[in-house]
Amino acid sequence: MKTRIIIIFLFFSVLWIFLLARGVYIQIIPNQKLAQLQNKQFESSVILQSRRGNIYDVNQKEIALSNQVYSLYADPKNVEFPKKVAKLLAKNLDLNYEFIYNKIKDKKKRFVWIQRFLDKKKYEFVKELDLKGFAFVEEWKRFYPNENLLSQTIGSVGQEGFGLEGVELKYEKQLKGDFTKKKFRRDARGRPLSIDGLLFSETQDGNDIQLTLDTDLQYFLQSELQLHLEKFNAESALGVVLDAKTSAIRAMVSLPTEVNQNGLAKRQRNITDSFEPGSTMKPFVVALGLEEKVIQANSKIFCENGKFKIEDRVIKEADAHHNFNFLSVSEILAYSSNIGSSKIALMLGDEKLRAGLSRFGFGRKTQVDFPGEAKGILQETPWRKHLLANISFGHGISINSLQMANAFASLVNGGILNTPYIVEATKSPEASEFIKLEHPQGVSILSKDTSNKLKLMLTSVTYDGGTGTNARVPGFQVGGKTGTAQKVNPKGKGYLPNAYVSSFIGFIPVHDPKYVIYIVVDNPKKSYYGSQVAAPVFSKVGAYLARKEGFVPSLVTEKNLISEKTLSDKSKLTSVDTRVEKIETSSQPLTLREVLKNHQGKNEIEIQGQGHLVEKVELLEDGPTTKVKIIVK
Numbered sequence: 001m002k003t004r005i006i007i008i009f010l011f012f013s014v015l016w017i018f019l020l021a022r023g024v025y026i027q028i029i030p031n032q033k034l035a036q037l038q039n040k041q042f043e044s045s046v047i048l049q050s051r052r053g054n055i056y057d058v059n060q061k062e063i064a065l066s067n068q069v070y071s072l073y074a075d076p077k078n079v080e081f082p083k084k085v086a087k088l089l090a091k092n093l094d095l096n097y098e099f100i101y102n103k104i105k106d107k108k109k110r111f112v113w114i115q116r117f118l119d120k121k122k123y124e125f126v127k128e129l130d131l132k133g134f135a136f137v138e139e140w141k142r143f144y145p146n147e148n149l150l151s152q153t154i155g156s157v158g159q160e161g162f163g164l165e166g167v168e169l170k171y172e173k174q175l176k177g178d179f180t181k182k183k184f185r186r187d188a189r190g191r192p193l194s195i196d197g198l199l200f201s202e203t204q205d206g207n208d209i210q211l212t213l214d215t216d217l218q219y220f221l222q223s224e225l226q227l228h229l230e231k232f233n234a235e236s237a238l239g240v241v242l243d244a245k246t247s248a249i250r251a252m253v254s255l256p257t258e259v260n261q262n263g264l265a266k267r268q269r270n271i272t273d274s275f276e277p278g279s280t281m282k283p284f285v286v287a288l289g290l291e292e293k294v295i296q297a298n299s300k301i302f303c304e305n306g307k308f309k310i311e312d313r314v315i316k317e318a319d320a321h322h323n324f325n326f327l328s329v330s331e332i333l334a335y336s337s338n339i340g341s342s343k344i345a346l347m348l349g350d351e352k353l354r355a356g357l358s359r360f361g362f363g364r365k366t367q368v369d370f371p372g373e374a375k376g377i378l379q380e381t382p383w384r385k386h387l388l389a390n391i392s393f394g395h396g397i398s399i400n401s402l403q404m405a406n407a408f409a410s411l412v413n414g415g416i417l418n419t420p421y422i423v424e425a426t427k428s429p430e431a432s433e434f435i436k437l438e439h440p441q442g443v444s445i446l447s448k449d450t451s452n453k454l455k456l457m458l459t460s461v462t463y464d465g466g467t468g469t470n471a472r473v474p475g476f477q478v479g480g481k482t483g484t485a486q487k488v489n490p491k492g493k494g495y496l497p498n499a500y501v502s503s504f505i506g507f508i509p510v511h512d513p514k515y516v517i518y519i520v521v522d523n524p525k526k527s528y529y530g531s532q533v534a535a536p537v538f539s540k541v542g543a544y545l546a547r548k549e550g551f552v553p554s555l556v557t558e559k560n561l562i563s564e565k566t567l568s569d570k571s572k573l574t575s576v577d578t579r580v581e582k583i584e585t586s587s588q589p590l591t592l593r594e595v596l597k598n599h600q601g602k603n604e605i606e607i608q609g610q611g612h613l614v615e616k617v618e619l620l621e622d623g624p625t626t627k628v629k630i631i632v633k
Contacts, residue, residue: 050140050161053205058210063213065142065144069119072114072116076103076133078132083101088129089114104133117159123136139161142161152266153213154167156168165267167211171369175206177204206429208427209423212423214251234522234525236521238401239537240516244412244413245409247442249402249422267372268372272372274374274375274398275485276397276399278483282392282481283408283411283481285345286329286332287450287454291356292356294348297330301326301328301329303317303327305325313386316338333460334463334466336467338389344392345391349388354381364378366420368419377398378397379397411458412451413451414446416445417445425437455510468482471535478508481504482531484529501523502530504531505518509551519538521537
């Protein structure tokens, strides 16, 4: 008997020691499997929003913010009097009774949403009720203080906080935070753990981002485009302002600022839509002609007196009154001669022209950091001769607005084609300053010499007699090119009758281009020439930028411009070192265009003053180089 008692005692002693040791092991020694079981019992998950990063403009003005709001949820197992509660909430939350009741009557469910993003009044009402089985989740709701000013560029987010369009979509990973599936704790009875009625959750804030856009410039550009949209009863209007040296996008407007049935902004058509550009394509043809040496800056092109037959087609000038004989290359741009640009294209041939236009970025995406870019159309060769001619003045090729602005920047910035971008910098929640993003290095596609020649040639477009006089900016020299293209029939072949796309693209200031501005007006009704419809918008935006940036208007200097011909008539000059050798004056004032034609050559040309009438021309010789100083008034 005694032995049996000892055995039983020892058995229970050993069992107690084993259980005690096991308890100590479980409590003290880490065990991954047990931790997983514990988390499964005491944690559940639901898709919640972390604080989405803010979006700022280039001057750190707020564009998109996340405001803290409250969302109401229920644990049906703990809800008392579900019918009574459903009626009370339906009345005060503007919800359907059946909707609420069906959610809270199922006792098997432990988490159901009742209403997301309550306003302050509704939140305070439900909080005062202190209903059993109900609690709140702190969430974040997107807010756009500028409303539709940048709506197509910024895009939007859905109810769950995911980016749907624009920058919100492209930079979703940076803005949303590390994860969006949030865990919440349950107590020992399986109820969601809350503090003062708020669901306890773990979140990670998203990064803030800074854009290249200037909201003040954006507002000005949008306002001017809206005025002209209404003035000419046009279908739509587009505007892009680029940094000429970096291709940072400073403003990008697409009108009308359409919204879909859910109130969300539609596409940014400067990037997503393509169209035939018209005569704004001519500067690229001239640039390629100069690069390939099929023409020189002082070449004269016979423009067939207004009609040029190619195969079975006849090329005409846009204006029936233009029956040009010989035109210089600069005049082909100034007067926008279709026949002149066609002849340069024929000299180049289809292979060289297509290869050159491809280098400028046509027919392929710019790789801008924005979703949904259209690459446009640049057909594969061989081309028939009439297609080659048509492409030279912007038909038979399609582009998007950003593509055109970016390519044009390379014409005037020294020949560098950059990748346009819209996001400047990012900042993590822990950081105090923005860190600039690295962007691809620009590629040289054009010689500086050709770029310099194009700059001065394009200024002639805005002189008296040129097509772009309405683009002038008082007190400042600008350059650019008008465009007027027939509108393609979207439902079939050919073009729509009496429908046009009017445009102007230009740069400011001439001596050191800072900005490229591209204006497009789709199907204006009262007038359709780019010079009348789009050029005035360029003028207004250029003047705004000149004031904003503090451009100095008094001096413009260009080197190696206009012509390949040198001043070879030395009988007019008497060399005395580098001092002034001769001062030319005239009783009848000449225009700047006329004087430039008289002094074509590989010279240093300095234009001093404002205006288009020449007061005095000073000639200086410095070794092999002849300098020309033109004083205008």
